[in-house]
Amino acid sequence: MKILVINCGSSSLKYQLIDMENESVLAKGLCERIGINGSMLTAKVPGKPDYVVEKDMPTHKEAIELVMAALTSADHGVIKSTDEITAVGHRVLHGGNTYTESIVVNEDVKKVIRECFDLGPLHNPANLMGIEACEAAMPGKKNVAVFDTSFGMGMEEKAYLYAIPYEYYEKYKVRRYGFHGTSHMFVSREAIKFGKLKKDAKVIVCHLGNGASVSASIGGKCVDTSMGLAPLEGVIMGTRSGDVDPTILQFICNHEKIDVNQMLNILNKKSGILGMSGVSSDFRDVGKAAAEGNKRAQVGLDAYDYRIAKYIGAYTAAMNGVDAICFTAGVGENDKECRKRICAYLGYLGVKIDEERNNIRGEERVISADDSKVKVMLIPTNEELAIARETLALTTK
Numbered sequence: 001m002k003i004l005v006i007n008c009g010s011s012s013l014k015y016q017l018i019d020m021e022n023e024s025v026l027a028k029g030l031c032e033r034i035g036i037n038g039s040m041l042t043a044k045v046p047g048k049p050d051y052v053v054e055k056d057m058p059t060h061k062e063a064i065e066l067v068m069a070a071l072t073s074a075d076h077g078v079i080k081s082t083d084e085i086t087a088v089g090h091r092v093l094h095g096g097n098t099y100t101e102s103i104v105v106n107e108d109v110k111k112v113i114r115e116c117f118d119l120g121p122l123h124n125p126a127n128l129m130g131i132e133a134c135e136a137a138m139p140g141k142k143n144v145a146v147f148d149t150s151f152g153m154g155m156e157e158k159a160y161l162y163a164i165p166y167e168y169y170e171k172y173k174v175r176r177y178g179f180h181g182t183s184h185m186f187v188s189r190e191a192i193k194f195g196k197l198k199k200d201a202k203v204i205v206c207h208l209g210n211g212a213s214v215s216a217s218i219g220g221k222c223v224d225t226s227m228g229l230a231p232l233e234g235v236i237m238g239t240r241s242g243d244v245d246p247t248i249l250q251f252i253c254n255h256e257k258i259d260v261n262q263m264l265n266i267l268n269k270k271s272g273i274l275g276m277s278g279v280s281s282d283f284r285d286v287g288k289a290a291a292e293g294n295k296r297a298q299v300g301l302d303a304y305d306y307r308i309a310k311y312i313g314a315y316t317a318a319m320n321g322v323d324a325i326c327f328t329a330g331v332g333e334n335d336k337e338c339r340k341r342i343c344a345y346l347g348y349l350g351v352k353i354d355e356e357r358n359n360i361r362g363e364e365r366v367i368s369a370d371d372s373k374v375k376v377m378l379i380p381t382n383e384e385l386a387i388a389r390e391t392l393a394l395t396t397k
């Protein structure tokens with residue numbers, strides 16, 4: 001059985017075709033500049049050179065058609081016809097307060113995705129376009145929506161409610177949702193399997209990419225997660241501030257004569273490690289600058305580690321213990337120094353990193369010492385595979 005996984009951004013479409021017999025990637029690719037001049041598709045098939053098509057893609061519909069043509073092409077394709085695709089799984093950013101799990105798409109599901117446009121203005125419209133493009137290109141084929149917010153829907157009220165007038169929750173569903181849910185779900189479950197932990201293990205996952213979030217889960221069910229109504233809350237990220245005192249918004253708006261939308265743009269795009277260091281949002285650049293003596297870069301990195309360590313401490317308290325701490329995503333998978341610095345805060349938990357085991361990148365591995373009281377692991381995230389597994393489970397029941 002083959003599952004097609006689609007991840008649509010506002011001007012991009014990423015796809016993977018996964019053979020679920022052995023969970024191998026048969027083909028993957030990226031459509032860029034959809035709706036912009038110079039759109040192109042880059043298709044990759046293992047063992048073959050990249051196949052690039054430069055062709056106008058005014059909407060996601062044309063992009064999906066090109067992807068189908070690439071997948072079924074006699075020269076570069078991997079399937080004879082789209083009949084070989086069992087179902088399509090779509091990454092959808094926001095499922096609002098309605099969906100706690102992935103679901104087979106029907107008109108009601110599309111309505112909810114549409115209703116969440118204001119909660120996910122950049123992603124939800126694109127996600128819906130991707131679904132509708134697949135419906136048009138492959139009539140009758142089942143599409144599954146896998147929401148980035150589903151994992152966070154496992155939180156209890158005490159974790160997801162903000163201490164603001166309750167009417168805003170009732171009227172507008174203002175609450176904490178959490179994001180990177182597919183990654184947190186995948187990594188926390190994988191940690192239990194790979195780390196041979198008990199079924200109801202208490203796991204903290206640090207998803208440290210350009211966007212970053214930390215989650216606490218028991219037996220793979222979310223207890224708490226650091227992002228909130230939108231992906232701005234929580235730890236320090238590449239360009240996002242994470243937690244701030246909301247008074248800052250009013251204070252800066254008044255002084256700089258800007259409005260709240262401009263302020264939010266600053267908090268989303270010009271803050272985080274970029275804003276603190278003034279160097280870059282890429283942790284490699286900031287690390288290099290710090291090593292060369294750039295003080296702001298060093299303080300940025302120190303603050304980044306410190307905030308993550310604080311979240312780990314808070315989540316350990318929230319769960320009354322922790323069995324495993326996992327690192328994943330761009331920084332978490334590649335930056336051994338960052339993992340080491342964060343774990344240096346956790347001596348009180350009996351966390352001990354094994355330097356030699358930690359000397360790896362992007363590989364599933366226990367990186368703590370045998371006598372560490374908490375297992376520390378590197379678990380590479382694989383959101384596409386998680387989406388494919390959800391899609392298969394829902395469409396072949």
Ligand code: ADP
Pocket residue numbers: 208209210211238281282283284285329330331334335
């Ligand atoms: P996203 O999916 O949120 O865009 P990724 O998970 O791909 O992000 O992570 C991208 C980030 O990973 C970049 O900001 C980059 O700085 C960081 N990164 C990648 N490799 C390394 C490395 N070797 N050391 C430190 N950071 C790295």
